[in-house]
Amino acid sequence: MLDNSEGYVTEDGRKIGGVVMEMKNITLRFGGVVAIKDISFDIREGEIRAIIGPNGAGKSSMLNVISGFYVPQEGEVWFHGSKRPPMRPFEVAQQGIARTFQNIALFEGMSVLDNVMTGRLSFMKTNILQQAWWKGKAEAEETENREAVERIIDFLEIQHIRKTPVSRLPYGLKKRVELARALAAEPKLLLLDEPMAGMNVEEKEDMSRFILDVNDEFGTTIALIEHDMGVVMDLSDRVVVMDYGKKIGDGTPDEVRNNQEVIDAYLGVSHD
Amino acid sequence: MPEQLVFAMEVILNGLMAGVLYALVALGFVLIYKASGIFNYAQGVMALFAAMTLVGIMKGQVPFAHLINAIFGTHIHYFGWNVPALLAILMTMAVMVLLAWAVQRFVMRHLVGQEPIILFMATIGLAYFLEGVADLMWGSEIKTLDVGLPQGINLWIDETTYNIFDYGFFIDNLDIVATIIAALLVAALVAFSQYTKQGRAMRAVADDHQAALSVGISLNFIWVMVWSVAGFVALVAGIMWGTKSGVQFSLSLIALKALPVLMLGGFTSIPGAIVGGLIIGVGEKLFEFALGPALGGATENWFAYVLALIFLVFRPQGLFGEKIIERV
Numbered sequence: 144m145l146d147n148s149e150g151y152v153t154e155d156g157r158k159i160g161g162v163v164m165e166m167k168n169i170t171l172r173f174g175g176v177v178a179i180k181d182i183s184f185d186i187r188e189g190e191i192r193a194i195i196g197p198n199g200a201g202k203s204s205m206l207n208v209i210s211g212f213y214v215p216q217e218g219e220v221w222f223h224g225s226k227r228p229p230m231r232p233f234e235v236a237q238q239g240i241a242r243t244f245q246n247i248a249l250f251e252g253m254s255v256l257d258n259v260m261t262g263r264l265s266f267m268k269t270n271i272l273q274q275a276w277w278k279g280k281a282e283a284e285e286t287e288n289r290e291a292v293e294r295i296i297d298f299l300e301i302q303h304i305r306k307t308p309v310s311r312l313p314y315g316l317k318k319r320v321e322l323a324r325a326l327a328a329e330p331k332l333l334l335l336d337e338p339m340a341g342m343n344v345e346e347k348e349d350m351s352r353f354i355l356d357v358n359d360e361f362g363t364t365i366a367l368i369e370h371d372m373g374v375v376m377d378l379s380d381r382v383v384v385m386d387y388g389k390k391i392g393d394g395t396p397d398e399v400r401n402n403q404e405v406i407d408a409y410l411g412v413s414h415d
Numbered sequence: 416m417p418e419q420l421v422f423a424m425e426v427i428l429n430g431l432m433a434g435v436l437y438a439l440v441a442l443g444f445v446l447i448y449k450a451s452g453i454f455n456y457a458q459g460v461m462a463l464f465a466a467m468t469l470v471g472i473m474k475g476q477v478p479f480a481h482l483i484n485a486i487f488g489t490h491i492h493y494f495g496w497n498v499p500a501l502l503a504i505l506m507t508m509a510v511m512v513l514l515a516w517a518v519q520r521f522v523m524r525h526l527v528g529q530e531p532i533i534l535f536m537a538t539i540g541l542a543y544f545l546e547g548v549a550d551l552m553w554g555s556e557i558k559t560l561d562v563g564l565p566q567g568i569n570l571w572i573d574e575t576t577y578n579i580f581d582y583g584f585f586i587d588n589l590d591i592v593a594t595i596i597a598a599l600l601v602a603a604l605v606a607f608s609q610y611t612k613q614g615r616a617m618r619a620v621a622d623d624h625q626a627a628l629s630v631g632i633s634l635n636f637i638w639v640m641v642w643s644v645a646g647f648v649a650l651v652a653g654i655m656w657g658t659k660s661g662v663q664f665s666l667s668l669i670a671l672k673a674l675p676v677l678m679l680g681g682f683t684s685i686p687g688a689i690v691g692g693l694i695i696g697v698g699e700k701l702f703e704f705a706l707g708p709a710l711g712g713a714t715e716n717w718f719a720y721v722l723a724l725i726f727l728v729f730r731p732q733g734l735f736g737e738k739i740i741e742r743v
Contacts, residue, residue, distance in 0.1 A: 244625065264631055271611075275611070281611070
């Protein structure tokens, strides 16, 4: 199934488009350790795609390959129908791929507002001299981007901490600010590395709601890594399952749930 | 008014002026530290290098003349022209940007994600390397620098104070100019780092390299920018100190005076650098004036360091530094 190249319609009636990103036979090695072994999968426009697997399966490595932090030794990354040349992470970001990190990577010394504003940097085209002069172009640009940022801050319900330095925020809110910063870039593809790790039930529910809302409201394509099985199965349209760097399953949550190899990997069957 | 008190007032005023110059050097340190998390030991040498380059360009000196003459047996030293001050300053700034690029390309780029102490060590190496290059490029003799800044006693202050106190204060015009320039510089730098997109990117890079990359900031570009700004501050400090006391290698030692200034003010605070500079400037002049004769004089050499030491005991983060609270 799912070989229909024009996309499909989900059970809840969302239209999923064609393939946005395709990973072809990716292999990533660190010295002698093979972190990812010959994995291929695709991500379709408007879908929520989950990557799951036990600890050390290579999920984060995969996300790092997509966002350009790791360069695979073998394989090709196709984005919007063309093969991506080797790129540095900031160039990948400028192409419209935003991400969050497993261990929150925010600018601790800056306010929430400033943090989210950094997400807009690629939209700001004025040069140093125009910025120094400020009046005219630079000012208009700042206002315009500020408005976009305020909309996202409203959307994620973090208005009350706009001016607070990030270092003073509790963990759950930091995660939300990081999501806001990624969203500010209006990404074509949003990568979330364990968005709910270390959260309590209530925070997890909030975060799930935000992820669904983002996908629904902005039509953002999302690829996420998550440990909480319940959450993954509820959220995602399709799931890739990894174990020891290999792909052992790929399909809808129901298909994956009934896949014997996946069940073995999670329940711990010996690998002989 | 008693004569001693009037005299002390003059000492305080002069101390304030000297403090501005200390603050100017300290600013360069704070700026790079805030923007890149690196304590740039080479800041003082950069000021020296900038001042020497400025003099060299103004006088039409041939760079690396000694080296060229030694290799080819020639006797060239000067091009035979003089470059106007403003043009020479612009050219020196271009050289400082080039230097910034070289620092980034050959040093910093290879140290991404390293511990701050490693980066600090790299700047120590850079300081000595740059001192050597400056020597080789422009020669080691003491030079005078005159870019047309007003110098000498300010007659208006002299007359006014004479009319009031019966005693004319001696305030150097250059110190007044330095104060105005320092104020403008600080205002410009604060505006730049707080309100422009480049400033925001700069603060982002200082905070977290990975996160900065993930929002599309090029680390290389930002670092060249940070070092260029530091080069600019060094140039301003170099012009001020060079005009005041001649361009000579001891200029790089004034950078050491910036250390107690920073301990006092806090390494991360621009206002701290200024207030710290002023406290040390006034403090050492007053101390010398009040207790110098009793202690055998030359207390200015060590007063700043002792003051900083005392400060470290009671307020290690400095007057304006961010207090670091670790959650356990």
